[in-house]
Amino acid sequence: MLFLFYFCYLTLVLFVITVFDFNKMGKGGVENFASNYDIYHQAFELMILFFYFNYLIFNGKKI
Helix, strand or coil: CHHHHHHHHHHHHHHHHHHHHHHHHCCCCCCHHHHHHHHHHHHHHHHHHHHHHHHHHHCCCCC
């Protein structure tokens, strides 16, 4: 069950990244590299926080 929860979360994050990429692909240009990098970086940080908080919660540790 926990694996299914992780899988749904990662699928949602990848879907959001893909939508943002398709929106920016039409505009093109080098200036979009920074915004694309920000999207990937933010998604990566959210995944780290998500897994970390779930590790603390499911192992019974208090934050």
